[in-house]
Amino acid sequence: MGPIIGMSPDKKAESPGVVEDRAGLRGVCGTLPEDECAASPLATSLDRSSSSGDEELTNLNWLHENLLQNFTLGGPEAQSSPSPLFDIEGNHGASVISSTAAHAGDSVKSKPPFSFSLLIYMAIEQSPSKSLPVKDIYGWILEHFPYFSSAPTGWKNSVRHNLSLNKCFRKVERGLGKVNGKGSLWCVDPEYRPNLIQALKKQHFPSTHSFCTPPASPPSAFSTARHLFLQGCSLKESDIDAATAMMLLNSAPGHHSDPCDPDSPIDLSRPDSVLVSSDPKQDHNYSSSSFQRCSSRSSSSSSSSLSSLDEAGCDSGQGRRTGSEGFHSDEDSEEERNPRLPSLTVKCPLPVKRARHESKPELDEELKEAAGSLLHLAGIRSGLDLSKRTAKSKKPEKQRK
DNA sequence: CTGAGGATAAACACGA
């Protein structure tokens, strides 16, 4: 799936000048110590990009090099961290993303080599609270990708479009009863995080294999970067499959952290936080088709288990329409039956999923507990009336022409 | 050629 990487670099690629680029670099350096910034690979990246032009967009050497350096900078602890990307305490993830975004941003005065989904993802992940209002997302993107400062305002529309359409992103109401007002917070649906990561790692590199089994001599710069990236995330394809299986067998509702609660970071090393399908048909997540192209050959093992998951109707429950976005699933119809729930409602890997593995009463109990906890965290009263909430959440039928 | 993913544009609704 080229577009993620390509992102039509040629379309509006030529615009912001060096001055803006520098501005972008400044913004980027804001995330780094000054001395580091001075000696930063960013500079070289910038220089390189300035001199090499837009064709560099599809050349992710910058990412490779900078990621490598970033990991090096991160030191042993960073590398040993089970999940640096999502290690909220350590914030390694933030630095990785920051660096990645920064390098991407300053390495181009043209469009960043990331899809909007990834940009949004990075923005949100970089925020302390792991949730941002669109405005801040705009700001983050502008800060790290100066290209957009001079780009037509349509990109904001695209951002909103992505937020709305992509299942990866969930809206979190800032206050109770504020269902449709301005300024909702957006967070990354933990269920899709692995997929976003996959999108990142698979970006531009069709060969999953190269990632899983890093060759002595890198087949390509980015595959190495991906490898390192994934090392950092402790997330490998095999892990994903294993995680899926584990989830089926062991996951308990209580394990599901509040997706939008910064205090309950998603540990990717935890099976239940990794709901990823490697199976193209069951993959209703990020860039399913690209995954299909990239990895379907390598993992059909998880398809059966995932299909049972999907059959059970485990979705975000938001009933987001997939449209032409990257989240197609066979249970789209299920989503339609299950219209979008208010954010912070229990989302779920849920019980339904495991209906075939557990007795129903136990299941309901767990569901209630989990939902109650989440609602409590969210400050929402927990009168777990899912059906009611579902109905309520259903936006008043918009009378569209 | 086809299908999928992604980008973009536009229209519309809603709330502040």
Next chain:
DNA sequence: GTCGTGTTTATCCTCA
């Protein structure tokens, strides 16, 4: 009424 935000639809482009 305006603006920002969120949703939805349509269209185009690129890539495998």
